[in-house]
Amino acid sequence: MAALPSPLFGAEPRKRILVVDDDEPTARILGHFLRGYDVDLAGNGLEGIERAIAHRPDLILADVWMPELDGIEMVRQLHRDPTLAHVPVIFVSAAGDAQHVAAAISVGARHFLAKPIDVKKLLGLVRKALGVP
Amino acid sequence: MNASPHDAHVLRELASALGKAIAEARGGEVLRIKAARDLAGEVRDHARAAGLELLAAHASRLFALLAVPPARWGVTVDEVLAAASYEAERTKLRPSSYGLPATLLAGRILVVDPDATTRTTTSDAIRANLVEAISTGSIEEALHEGLRRHPDAMIVNADLEGIERLHAALGKPPFAILGRDGLTSHRAAAAKKGASLYVQRPIDTEELSVTVRRLLDRARTPRPKVLLVDDSPHRLVDLSRKLDGEGMTVQTLSDPTRVLEVLDEIRPDLVLVEAKMEPLDGWELCAVLRTAPEWQDLPIVFLGDSEDPESRAAAFRVGADDFVPRANDLRELTARLLGRIERTRLLRDRGDRDFLTGLLRRSAFLNGFSSLLNQARRRNRPLALAILDLDHFKQVNDRFGHLAGDRVLVAVGKLLADHLRGEDLRGRWGGEEIVIAFPESTRETAAPAVRRMLEDMAKLAIEDDGEVFHVTFSAGVASFPGDGPQPMDLFATADRRLYLAKRLGRARVLSEG
Incomplete structure (x- = not known):
């Protein structure tokens, strides 16, 4: 058990997760589920990009529908930058219809998780995306 | 001596079967050797009937050689087979082979001209270059055919109304305008409509051949790739979306200090840098790039404040190719970037190829x-x-x-x-x-x-x-x-x-x- 997933032991630097959601309650809930990780918050796609540049996250959780710049456009933008293109993205959204899933996957999202959030499933996907057991 | 497309196709198939048969006959099995020999005979007869004497001669030689056991074939069989395959393949290249299957053609050009004679002359000249021609008489017909068959380029009569509409509907392929005379004003009008070439009537087939090759070269050239370096995410997002809409592939970099490591991976056609950045500004970044031998020729364009002549001069001093005011019209920025990229490419090509013969230097x-x-x-x-x-x-x-x-x-x-x-x-x-x-x-x-x-x-x-x-x-x-x-x-x-x-x-x- 050398590399414990829980960052609480301080054996490794904590994995950084950026949560991008314009709905504050959802963002707070996600932050709560992800305690133990170093979580950063952004309120829309544009802010998401700013935070991604400043914060260099290991994973991004993003909503699809947001003002200013939506989640899909945000990911497309992140992929233009070779220093950010490798960051995995999981979409968390109520918009779970086929078209959005297809758009999300086509811009390089790892997963699409429909609301309401299944916590166990979410944490499983997060661990998988971060490459931690 | 020109085989029909059908004969040529049959012969290529036969020659390829012959190659396989000979490979299988190497094991020494009598039946397989006989099969290979029969095929050689068949190639010989077909080639002779089609007037391909050299291929017939090679096949005839193989027919004779295959009479002895594989152990005694030596390298001769291989070499004659190679020569025969070469001749068979070459039937593809005969310019007389009109109506070849599309896969063998170099490209597809849409011709739009209401005048039937010009249309036919143009289309024939295109086909003589082993390029498929879609011949149409009006913009409506061209739209219909074009949307169905996706041409790589177009040649359009100058007098037609609605060229821009057709161009946009077909995804802006490169095109040439066919005009009545060489007047500068007519050429300018064509260029304004987005034409990249202007051909004068009556059609000179030589000139048209060159036009066809240029159009296809252009169609094959990938979207120009621009690396945009700016530490402001807002500006990055805004400009990259705009340039993307103008037909460029845009990559971005928000951390200017990492420019050298990403350049190798991206290999852009041009770098567009914001002058004022932290912690490395545009001038410093440009100077850094110009110290690397492999990035000496890479076009670098600055985006900055036009009011300050000193900052512009400083940009050119560190090796910038252009300086565009930040508040500039998108059309001008696009034109300046694409123009710069195109000329850099032309120079590179001109350096490698001899203009007259198209041969490498x-x-x-x-x-x-x-x-x-x-x-x-x-x-x-x-x-x-x-x-x-x-x-x-x-x-x-x-x-x-x-x-x-x-x-x-x-x-x-x-x-x-x-x-x-x-x-x-x-x-x-x-x-x-x-x-x-x-x-x-x-x-x-x-x-x-x-x-x-x-x-x-x-x-x-x-x-x-x-x-x-x-x-x-x-x-x-x-x-x-x-x-x-x-x-x-x-x-x-x-x-x-x-x-x-x-x-x-x-x-x-x-x-x-």
């Missing part, structure tokens, strides 16, 4: 040849080199003038293009010397191909001021590994044989001595 050929030789060595395969020298070329120039000499060179360039396979590398070595590399060929298999070229060359009537003359060449052929391991061994041997061919009376190809 000496250094570009040498580079290509060295890598082919390395490849041959790695895979343990042969590689042949031929050096051709035009006979009495000096006299042609003296007697008919340099223009006639140029005409001869253009004709030779086309002859080579018609005769050689795509993978054969060809270059112009000196004034009247031409070099050709034949991958997967020995001097025994390459020499007949060069001889065939000589036969066609001698038949070619070149006209100048009413006088008709003919030109021949002499050639020397050498190959790896037989004639040496290094490029220079092959060049020296081929050159010696070329000299010998000249001494023996010219107009001949030597692969020995």
Whole structure:
């Protein structure tokens, strides 16, 4: 058990997760589920990009529908930058219809998780995306 | 001697089956040997019927060779088979083969002209270049056909209304305008509509051939790639979306200090940098790039405040190619970027290729040849080199003038293009010397191909001021590994044989001595 997933032991630097959601309650809930990780918050796609540049996250959780710049456009933008293109993205959204899933996957999202959030499933996907057991 | 497309297709199929049959016959099974021999006979008869004498001769030789057991075939069977396959493949390249299946054609051009005669002349000239022509008489018909068949480029009559609409509907392919005269105002109007070339009526088939090649070159050129460096995410997002909409592939970098590490991966056609950035500003970034030998020619364009002449001057001092005011109109920015990229590409091409003949220049050929030789060595395969020298070329120039000499060179360039396979590398070595590399060929298999070229060359009537003359060449052929391991061994041997061919009376190809 050398590399414990829980960052609480301080054996490794904590994995950084950026949560991008314009709905504050959802963002707070996600932050709560992800305690133990170093979580950063952004309120829309544009802010998401700013935070991604400043914060260099290991994973991004993003909503699809947001003002200013939506989640899909945000990911497309992140992929233009070779220093950010490798960051995995999981979409968390109520918009779970086929078209959005297809758009999300086509811009390089790892997963699409429909609301309401299944916590166990979410944490499983997060661990998988971060490459931690 | 021109096989019909159908015959040519059948022969290629037969030749390929023959190759397989011979491979299978190597085991020594009598039935398989007989099958291979029968196929050789079939190729011979078909080729003869189609008027392909050389292929018939190779097949006939194979028919005879296959009468003995595989143990005694030696390398001869391989070489004759290679020569036969080469001849069979070459049937693809005959310019007379109208109506070839689309997969064999170099591209597809949409012709729009209400005048039936011009339309037919244009379409025929396009097809003579082994390019498919979609002939239409109106914008409506062109829209209908174009949306269905996705042309790579278009040639459109200048007088038609709605060219822009057609252009946009088909995804903005490169196009040429066919105009009545060469007036600058008409050319300008065409350029304004987005045409990249202007062709004058009546149609000159030579000029149209060049136009066809240019259009397809342009269609094959990938979207220009721009690296946008800016530490402001807002500006990055805004500008990258805009440029994307103008047909560029945009990559971004928000951390200017990482520019060198990402450049290698991205290899952009141009870098667009914001002048004011942290912690490395545009001027510093530009200076850094210009210290790296591999990025000396990379176009760098600044985005900054136009009011400050000193900051502009400073940009040019550190090696910027252009400085565009930040508040500039998107159309102007796009035009400046695309113009810069296009001219850089043209310069690169002009450096590598000889304009008259379309052949590679000496250094570009040498580079290509060295890598082919390395490849041959790695895979343990042969590689042949031929050096051709035009006979009495000096006299042609003296007697008919340099223009006639140029005409001869253009004709030779086309002859080579018609005769050689795509993978054969060809270059112009000196004034009247031409070099050709034949991958997967020995001097025994390459020499007949060069001889065939000589036969066609001698038949070619070149006209100048009413006088008709003919030109021949002499050639020397050498190959790896037989004639040496290094490029220079092959060049020296081929050159010696070329000299010998000249001494023996010219107009001949030597692969020995």
